[in-house]
Amino acid sequence: MSRISQAFAAWRDVPSDRVFSLWVLGERREAFEAAAPFVEAVQAAQGRLRVILTGPEALRGWLAERFPQAAVHRAPPSFGLAIRRFLSRANLRGVLALDNAGPEPAVLAAALAHGLPLIAARSSVLAPPARNDVVREAALSLDLAVTPVSDAVARLGVTIARDHKLLRQSDRRHFTPSALALAATRGGFGRTLVGWRLRRIDDAGALFEELGRPDTILCLGNGPSSEDPRLKDLAYDALFRVNRSWATRGFLTRPDMIFTASKTAMAEAGDAILGLRSEASELRLVRARTFDPRRGPARFARADLISAALTAYDWGPFRPTNGATMLAVATALKPRRLVVAGIDMFSHPAGAYPGDAATPNAFAPAHDPEAERDFLLSLFEAYDGELVILGDVLREAWEARRARGGGKRLPPGDDAA
Structure with missing residues (x-):
């Protein structure tokens, strides 16, 4: 598939409506499974917040079945038009990276410039460490292995409520x-x-x-x-x-x-x-x-x-x-x-x-x-x-x-x- 086709597929079916979104990225099935109670609690607590899940192609079917209330999509490739359209149509309030997952550098830079908070979340005690760029840019770090779900949801709510959007340079x-x-x-x-x-x-x-x-x-x-x-x-x-x-x-x-x-x-x-x-x-x-x-x-x-x-x-x-x-x-x-x-x-x-x-x-x-x-x-x-x-x-x-x-x-x- 060409880069342009990938770009279109990444955002064409992301609804643009009055609902906001939290983008959750992961690389491993174990990470999503460990984070499931947190994801489900976020969905229950935030009635106006859609969770968008992205992960490896091989996990997409399982993600859709495991998280029926969430939206499962491809992450946008590092292609300017695709990034802008994805961020705009998804109406994002934050980007959450599970363990060692994270957006491509160009996507991360665009998300930060868009005023979106980055959240680094450790899913379990044995999870691989977060990427250095995610740690450096994170507005919030959550340790889901030890933090009660209710506390983690409350801390996330405060973070995505803040107005992180900066004026253009x-x-x-x-x-x-x-x-x-x-x-x-x-x-x-x-x-x-x-x-x-x-x-x-x-x-x-x-x-x-x-x-x-x-x-x-x-x-x-x-x-x-x-x-x-x-x-x-x-x-x-x-x-x-x-x-x-x-x-x-x-x-x-x-x-x-x-x-x-x-x-x-x-x-x-x-x-x-x-x-x-x-x-x-x-x-x-x-x-x-x-x-x-x-x-x-x-x-x-x-x-x-x-x-x-x-x-x-x-x-x-x-x-x-x-x-x-x-x-x-x-x-x-x-x-x-x-x-x-x-x-x-x-x-x-x-x-x-x-x-x-x-x-x-x-x-x-x-x-x-x-x-x-x-x-x-x-x-x-x-x-x-x-x-x-x-x-x-x-x-x-x-x-x-x-x-x-x-x-x-x-x-x-x-x-x-």
Whole structure:
């Protein structure tokens, strides 16, 4: 088989969807067998994480039979296009090398440049030692021979939750077009120079004015309650949405502000203000919009600079969802009335998203359900306006918090309109 054919075979059947992946590499059947309790526990603990197994050709049939819940694939060869497509389509959160296994040097370099953590795992006491390059680059070392499975799974969860993605080397320099355009938005003559293509909104007061001083803000997450029929006739002054999955649903598709880290969502946001959470997202916006003549000008605001709550909260190794970021900004703007729907905490009986039966109803590895819930409820406690929550999961959590002595009583759900 030619290198190009091998490259195609390596990634053509890797699904590209809303599920994340952990890539586990091994060379020996004994290593996979010894690691089986750990692999199965990872699959049970991480509902939104697919395990991709790669090993010698002779083991592929056995791997598929031994690990029916995992995906078994060829590893991509050291061929640039194949590596990039594999890493992109697999939506990886980490690469785990069992014993003396590991990616080809070019694949390892690409994975590290992609911001993926490398995990070195010893499967048993008699296992051969890890490769030197794997040991050198590993973000985490696990000894599955002596570490309890639950502890190993927890340590892996923390590692893949962290944001290991680094800015591209060119963007770390201060004189690239993207970095210069972004720096110009911060003030002075540069702000005037780039303002026709890229405009920064500096603080909560400026954002409130840009939105037209909204009296009622409607915040929609992407859960099933984001299409609650009561929303159809709801009066609001500003609509906040998250990412872009709602765009083809035909329901409340003209947001005033979109919270995202997705380059695609940024490119297709139209004239909506973009809510970003990091400098990496700002640079992504510049690349997606500023230098593309097909796209209109962009306005953006840094959520972490508008809402002090985002940075004050102790997220540990995790980070807030875009939905939590949206609500942090909305409460910081202090509207008289705040209506929240679609924040179903991946616990809605209808599934993760409206009309989507395939995506696991679980948080992504980067987010912690307990931290997310606690943060949202703390925002509601500090909010002084009228709060309306559509969606039983979040509403019941808030009522339980209120019953324990925190916060205000909610109006009945039927009062949303």
